[in-house]
Amino acid sequence: MEGSPPEPADALWWRGAAIYQIYVRSFADGDGDGTGDLAGVRARLPYLVELGVDALWFTPWYLSPLADGGYDVADYRTVDPAFGTLAEAEKLIAEARELGIRTIIDVVPNHVSDRHVWFRAARAAGPGRPERALFHFRPGRGEHGEIPPNDWVSEFGGPAWTRLDDGEWYLHLFAPEQPDLNWAHPAVRREYEEVLRFWFERGVAGVRIDSAALLAKDPALPDFTAGRDPHPYVDLDELHAIYRSWRAIADAYGAIFVGEVWLPDTERFVRYLRPDELHTAFNFSFLACPWDARRLRAAIEETLAEHRPVGAPATWVLCNHDVTRTVTRYGREATGFDFAAKEFGTPTDPGLGTRRARAAALLSLALPGAVYLYQGEELGLPEAEIPLDRIQDPMHARSGGKDPGRDGCRVPLPWTADAPYAGFGSATAPWLPQPRSWPRYAADRQAADPGSMLTLYREALRLRRTGPGFGDGPMTWLESHSGALAFVRAPDTGAAPDAGALICVVNFSAPPAPLPPHTEVLLTSAPLTGGLLPPDTAVWLRA
Known part of the structure; x- marks a missing residue:
């Protein structure tokens, strides 16, 4: 902030960091049960050190029924047994830090699991009880309350409301197993502030905020009207008070935030990056841009211009656990860009996609600010086609089968070409099937190949870490x-x-x-x- 003394360089690590996203379920299996876990991550820390990343961002590892890959959290203070234990998470955080790698965790404040103690109590309490005030319960419309309270549509398709046996409906902007919290209730705000402190006390260096612009809702819950201003649940002004209170907590621990903020309005977007709110936010315009010089330059210029007034660093992302992998996207010749690009059987040229993905890696790693790398990008993994009977992502079912979902970018990683299940570590079939081609992308095979994608990323990250002119700056x-x-x-x-x-x-x-x-x-x-x-x-x- 203007007039403040300069912070030590180490405290500003996040402004130019290379951050590696770990989807725990698919990174490495340490106990052989078919699911990736914290033991698997700990065993692969030397690989991450050699890769040259500064921090790890973990998708949710908390107790969860996994109705949406862990983004339906039942208890933030417990690690899901499928992934390990709280003690193991603490060891992982400490061991990674000793190796010079910080830890960023995911927090999902818009909703919890329907197995969360709060929702179980609300469900049992019945209409009109105070337990229901922590969520958005409403009577239905129509003669017998059979019509949802409003016309909102779930992000996963279908109505954003589910009716209970007692006649009331509850709001879920995502799956029915993910009831939305009422952020106007002080108990909700207190709980998440305590969750932040709980993990900061355990050495977490940062928090990624899922669906950061959706928390607050218009209390009237009006029908959605195209062009309505303000939107009834996207980017409401009340959000900024929440994030200012969070920032004060993070500052006390020297921790940082990165927000998942999807907003087309630059002026509204940059408000989240003011000096007393979030440190950074994901840059989706760059990710969503086709392989086109003119359009990529425009995306870069717009990104830098919108961050400049508040002095926040940009973030550069080519892929994550929600979008089609870069090699597959860039292998499609298209004049426009379908952000999800997940339609079945879309023709793709893996050779073209790989060449472009390699070039895009050097482009993103050279741009000013921080860069996020999704697990498997350094191996050049393409999108996997999942058999219909093995798809687990709720987006597939909620869309009536029109959307194949996000499982294709979440397939367990290949580590050892000649080992069962490409060295993922499983003694039984992994939770998602690996394509037959997976061994050709295995890390051990690429490590010995000077022309591989892994070798390119290792050398690029080494230069970025040790040479001048990278990271934050003009x-x-x-x-x-x-x-x-x-x-x-x-x-x-x-x-x-x-x-x-x-x-x-x-x-x-x-x-x-x-x-x-x-x-x-x-x-x-x-x-x-x-x-x-x-x-x-x-x-x-x-x-």
Whole structure:
């Protein structure tokens, strides 16, 4: 904040960190039961150290019926037995920190599981009882209350209301097993503040906030009308008081927040990043952009411009546990971009997708700010096609089978090519089936291949961690060949970059592109051709 003394560099680690997302269920199986767990993560910490990441973001590991992959939390103070124990989580946090890796956990404040003690009590208490005030219970409309209280639609498809046997309906913006909390109730606010303290006391360095813009609801719960302002449950002003109270708690522990905030309005989005609210928020415009030089440049410029007024660093994300994997997305030739891009049987060119994903890795790792890497991206994993009878994501059932769901990006990782289940660690079939091609992507095979995706990521992260010009800081666009993007990671220095400055060039066009003069090659996503940059290729240079 203006007038405040500068913070020590170590306290600002998050401004330029490389953060690795772990979907625990599919990372590594330590006990052989078919499900990834904390023991598996602990055993793979040396791999993560060698990869070169600064922090780990864990999707929910709390007690949960797993109706939505753990985003239906039954108890924030208990680790689900499928993943391990609270003591094991504490050991993991401590062991990772000793190795120089911080831990970020997921908190899901919009809703809890229908198995949560609060909802069980509310359900048993009956209409009009105070236990129901912690949620959004309403009588139905129609002569016999048979019509939902309003016309809101679940994010997973279908109505956002479920009726109980006593006649009342309860709100769930996601699955019926995920009842929405009433954030106007002080007990809800107190509980989540205590949850934050509980995990900060155990050494957690940060919290990712799921569906961060959905918590507050218009108390009238009106019907949704297109263009209605304000929206009845997205980005209500009441949210900012909640996050200011959270920020005070995080500051007391030296911890940080990253928000999952999806908003098209830049002015509204940036309010969450004011100095007394969230530290960072995910950048979805970059992720949702097609492989196109003009549109990617616009997404980068808009992202940096919207963060600049509040001094917050940008975040760059190519993939996560909710979207189609990068190799598959970029292998599709499209003029527009379907963000989910999960339709069955969509033609894709894995060779094209891999070339572009390699180039995109160097692009995102060179941009100013922090970068998030989803497990398996460093292995170049494509989206897996899940047999219909094995799909578990509720999005599939709720959409009537139209949406195949998100399981294709959540398939257990391949670690050892010649081991059962590609070395995931299971003694029995993993919770999701692995494609037959999975061993070819195994980490042990790629570690021995100087041209593999894993080798590229390791070298890129090593340079990013040890060399100047990466992470937080300014950037300046350079004149470039048509169909290419080029920028220098240094302040605007006039006609030419200063000696030693980092330059990134990405060629999106068919003709090979010339490199800037007086430069030294640090790393390329694919070999140069006669000193020229081939199409769908990126290069890092030193001036």
